[in-house]
Amino acid sequence: MTRLLLTSHKTPLFQPFRSVWQNKIKVNVYPSLRERLEELDQTRDDPGLYAPVNIGFTRPKPSRREQLHTRLQHRKSLKENESLQQRSRRGDQFLCLTLAEHYGIFRDLYGSAYFVPYVALGITYDLDDHTVSPVHRGNTIKPGEAAREPSVQFRSEPGDLWTLILSNPDGNLLDNEAECLHWFIGNIQGNDLTSGDVVCNYLQPFPPRGTGYHRLVFVLYKQERHIDYSRYTREQPCVSLKDRSFSTSTFYREQQDHLTPAGLSWYQTDWDSSLTHFFHHTLRLNPLEPEPPVVPFPAAQPIHRDLSSWERRDLKRQRLGVGKY
Amino acid sequence: MSIVRPLLPVLARSLGSCSGLPLARNAHNRTCDENDSVNPNFVNRNPRNMEMLRLARKPQGWHLEASTPKYWYKLVLEQSQRHITGQVVHYTGTTVVSASTREWAIKQQLYSTTDVIAIENIGRILAQRCLESGITEVYTDLEKSKESSEKVRLFLSALTVGGICPKEASVISERDVHRTTWSHPALPWHVTEDEVLKEDQMKNAQ
Numbered sequence: 162m163t164r165l166l167l168t169s170h171k172t173p174l175f176q177p178f179r180s181v182w183q184n185k186i187k188v189n190v191y192p193s194l195r196e197r198l199e200e201l202d203q204t205r206d207d208p209g210l211y212a213p214v215n216i217g218f219t220r221p222k223p224s225r226r227e228q229l230h231t232r233l234q235h236r237k238s239l240k241e242n243e244s245l246q247q248r249s250r251r252g253d254q255f256l257c258l259t260l261a262e263h264y265g266i267f268r269d270l271y272g273s274a275y276f277v278p279y280v281a282l283g284i285t286y287d288l289d290d291h292t293v294s295p296v297h298r299g300n301t302i303k304p305g306e307a308a309r310e311p312s313v314q315f316r317s318e319p320g321d322l323w324t325l326i327l328s329n330p331d332g333n334l335l336d337n338e339a340e341c342l343h344w345f346i347g348n349i350q351g352n353d354l355t356s357g358d359v360v361c362n363y364l365q366p367f368p369p370r371g372t373g374y375h376r377l378v379f380v381l382y383k384q385e386r387h388i389d390y391s392r393y394t395r396e397q398p399c400v401s402l403k404d405r406s407f408s409t410s411t412f413y414r415e416q417q418d419h420l421t422p423a424g425l426s427w428y429q430t431d432w433d434s435s436l437t438h439f440f441h442h443t444l445r446l447n448p449l450e451p452e453p454p455v456v457p458f459p460a461a462q463p464i465h466r467d468l469s470s471w472e473r474r475d476l477k478r479q480r481l482g483v484g485k486y
Numbered sequence: 487m488s489i490v491r492p493l494l495p496v497l498a499r500s501l502g503s504c505s506g507l508p509l510a511r512n513a514h515n516r517t518c519d520e521n522d523s524v525n526p527n528f529v530n531r532n533p534r535n536m537e538m539l540r541l542a543r544k545p546q547g548w549h550l551e552a553s554t555p556k557y558w559y560k561l562v563l564e565q566s567q568r569h570i571t572g573q574v575v576h577y578t579g580t581t582v583v584s585a586s587t588r589e590w591a592i593k594q595q596l597y598s599t600t601d602v603i604a605i606e607n608i609g610r611i612l613a614q615r616c617l618e619s620g621i622t623e624v625y626t627d628l629e630k631s632k633e634s635s636e637k638v639r640l641f642l643s644a645l646t647v648g649g650i651c652p653k654e655a656s657v658i659s660e661r662d663v664h665r666t667t668w669s670h671p672a673l674p675w676h677v678t679e680d681e682v683l684k685e686d687q688m689k690n691a692q
Contacts, residue, residue: 232590232594235594236593236594239594239597256583256584256615259580259581259582260582260583260619262580263533263534263576263580263582264532264533264534265531265532265533269531295618297618297619298618298619299534299618299619299620300617300618300619300620301620303679330531330532331530331531331532331535334524334525334528335523335524335525336525337525337527337528337529337531370675371675372528372530373530373532373535373536373538373539374530374532374534374535374538374539375530375532376532400521401520401521402520402521402524403520428620429532429534429538429620431538433678433679433680434678434680444521445521446521446522447522457663
């Protein structure tokens with residue numbers, strides 16, 4: 162697990178070189194790029210404090226020798242058969258881990274912690290009877306497609322308890338360091354979502370126009386026992402941005418004795434024309450005037466040729482802002 | 487982390503305005519509700535946002551080098567004596583998506599891990615994994631070996647059929663933004679996906 166680089170948000174004062182006294186002579190030391198990048202790394206002074214912590218499950222490793230032996234037998238039989246089978250649908254947990262780091266999921270949700278998602282989450286947004294939009298590891302889904310609750314499937318024992326949280330680390334319009342909570346269901350029995358307590362009802366993603374692509378992250382936690390989520394429960398339906406402000410790291414610190422993250426899935430959204438109606442009617446934001454069109458060089462706009470010469474001269478002067486003389 | 491300019495046209499007009507006074511430039515002159523006050527400096531922390539908006543710079547390399555590949559994601563194909571590996575590598579060096587005949591899940595279904603069937607399947611699997619991971623365009627320098635090698639040709643065609651474009655979009659430069667004469671809006675944030683889909687539908691209907 163490569164250490165997540167914690168860079169400071171403020172750019173430090175740039176010093177091209179340091180001066181060092183060597184044998185009574187002042188010598189300039191020019192640090193290399195690698196050394197400069199290391200200086201920016203906040204975790205260098207106390208690596209023990211910032212060391213990434215695995216908060217997920219660990220699985221006992223099977224004996225590699227036995228595994229190789231059985232696999233070799235299988236391959237030998239395959240060589241004799243010369244037949245091709247259907248492609249298997251086993252999920253790859255470690256592919257997910259590299260991608261989660263690439264998308265900064267763990268950094269923005271937990272900080273220094275990470276987990277290996279051993280439970281495969283099968284989340285799909287049903288558009289109509291024939292089409293679904295699946296959620297994998299960062300694919301793009303428009304907000305119009307994600308208007309309703311998705312169907313969530315995962316393998317579970319009937320007696321297990323789970324918590325599912327959907328949050329947007331880029332979508333909190335009030336606080337840059339917190340997330341926006343879109344869905345929170347606790348105490349799910351087995352894999353039946355209807356049996357869980359809805360702590361926060363589902364709200365579709367709403368990335369404002371111009372802000373680019375937001376990540377929406379599904380995290381599935383395994384519970385040790387029944388948890389009382391009444392202090393997190395928001396009154397439903399919740400459309401207040403302030404109430405939906407959520408911090409996964411704070412929440413996890415409070416509940417870490419009873420919860421362990423087990424499943425991870427995320428997608429990206431950006432603005433859609435259906436969001437205008439959503440902002441005005443669901444979130445009750447005041448509608449704004451339409452933007453005036455931006456003209457890059459107003460003085461260079463064409464002048465109508467039917468204008469007389471003095472009218473044209475006056476118009477040019479007006480545009481350039483020429484003074485009295 | 488991309489620090490996007492403050493949301494001036496969309497939301498900054500309603501900044502800190504929840505003092506009870508109606509906004510002067512409001513279209514409907516409604517009193518502001520609690521959702522109207524937003525942070526004037528919004529930061530989108532998604533590290534892939536700038537690349538997806540085509541605003542992130544691609545590494546330029548050194549300008550005296552013969553050729554400097556400029557890319558965000560690069561396609562790498564490794565054909566060893568016993569295995570075939572396809573990888574999509576980010577310019578920072580991270581291997582983001584990979585598919586290899588070394589994986590048991592793939593190996594157990596192949597008769598040979600080095601023939602054309604294997605490489606085609608690796609292409610299909612890599613394409614599927616890339617789409618699931620939000621990567622749709624990659625830079626590749628395999629085009630020149632397409633004519634000479636059947637395997638490379640099959641690999642690239644499997645990727646293209648799978649939905650990955652072998653050519654990355656160019657970075658939007660300031661020159662493109664400040665054009666004096668625009669015949670039609672060309673920048674991604676001016677052209678919405680709905681309009682493009684409608685145009686495509688009309689073209690298909692004709």
